Amino acid sequence: MKRNPHLAKLNSHYLFPEIAKRKQVFLAKNPSAKLISLGIGDTTEPIPSSIIPALMQRAQQLGTKEGYSGYGPEQGEQLLREHIVQQLYPNWVEAEEVFISDGSKCDIGRLQILFGNQASVAVQNPTYPVYVDTSVIVGQTHSKELIHLTCHPENQFFPDLNQIPPVDILYFCSPNNPTGAAASYDQLTQLVNFAKQHRSILVYDAAYAWYIQEPHLPRSIYAIKGAREVAIELGSFSKMAGFTGVRLAWSIVPKELTFEDGHPLHQDWKRIHSTFFNGASNLAQAGGLAALQPAGIQAMHELKTFYMENAQLLKTTFQELGYSVYGGINAPYLWVKFPIENSWEAFEFLLEKAHIICTPGSGFGEAGEGFLRFSAFGHRTTIQEAVSRLHAIHPT
Ligand code: PLP
Secondary structure, eight states: OOOOHHHHTSOSSOHHHHHHHHHHHHHHHOTTOOOEEOOSOOOOSOOOTTTHHHHHHHHHHHTSTTTOOOSOOTTOOHHHHHHHHHHHOTTTOOGGGEEEESOHHHHHHHHHHHHOTTOOEEEEESOOTHHHHHHHHTTOGGGGGOEEEEOOGGGTTOOOGGGOOOOSEEEEESSOTTTOOOOOHHHHHHHHHHHHHHTOEEEEEOTTGGGOOOTTSOSSGGGSTTGGGTEEEEEESHHHHTOTTTOOEEEEOOTTOBOTTSOBHHHHHHHHHHHHOOOOOHHHHHHHHHHTSHHHHHHHHHHHHHHHHHHHHHHHHHHHTTOEEEESSSSSEEEEEOSSSSHHHHHHHHHHHHOEEOEEGGGGOGGGTTEEEEEOOSOHHHHHHHHHHHHHHSOO
16 A cells, blocks of 8 residues: 555644653653643633533433433534524624534544635645645645745735735634734725635635734634635634634535536535535534623633733733733734744754743744744743743843
8 A cells, every 4th residue: 555645745843742752752751841832822811601501401411211312413513503593603604504513623624625726826834734734634635836926914814815826725713823813894994805806715714713813813714705705714613712622613604605607605515514524513512502692702712812811911021021922812823933043943942941842933933933932821820930031041
């Protein structure tokens, strides 16, 4: 059996395993070091208490003859889909256009099956690596010509769309992982217009939409006129409700969205969903439904506020230390320009001097070189300790 040749084309150092490896090497040399991780964007606070009874109740029901249920609807439970629409997309989408899943990452992978391996692709640079890696794995022949949309402070982390050739698929993540930038109405309108003009499909990753704090910013691509004709949106309970381990997300494919020949994407996505997936866990869906009740919404706002206070603490610290720091206002990530030009060297510097683990910006694409990403998803005591260690290595 020959190895799938496309797998050999992947960047061999997937970012997080490489960080884990360097951490192990460091710990082998410094076994007593108390490391602080502000690296991987995983949540740390407990799931809000108003959600837990629903998870337990569904688990208990599964242990009874009357309450047991097996496979659920492949597209997800109707009530959950309706609540997602009511709470997050009022008047913009229909429940029938929502597909419940086990995670946005899995959805990004399954989308490759929808697009096939002939589509040309544009991604932000720096970017969440999964769009590129899943494209390469399915053997996108155009992957060598993958178009990188450079996003840096000088262009307010938004590419000049006039410089881009027509593409089939345009991935856009806002609020952005890793830069923390959140796009404005005007910027998203430019994206929608670009997609309309070139008949591209926009995959809008809104995994961090819940973290948008500034009221003037759009929380969904469907807030933009015409987006239903060009955009798929991905949403997730992972960062919103602390469901990174529970696993629950959704995708939205509006019925107006069609391929070149007029065939609706919705139909094909439904087919792919039911061929590759047997429905999200019924326990997770019970939790998701509880999260979207008034008490759950309130608790998720509190969770967001907590993490965003962490972000503020880190942001202020970096500012006081004289660094240029971006993000941390509408996203739980800080994107810090480090005085050490090479991101991995900067990573090693912080590991050695402060025992802090962060994520090297270059791991998200070459436009991330010179930056470090810090996650605000920590316990308060961890963030406070990180703050004091940062001050300690930079005596003023
Ligand atoms: N999209 C972005 C931009 C992310 O940062 C992440 C997770 O870190 C995901 C999607 C994956 O989310 P999920 O946990 O729903 O698979």
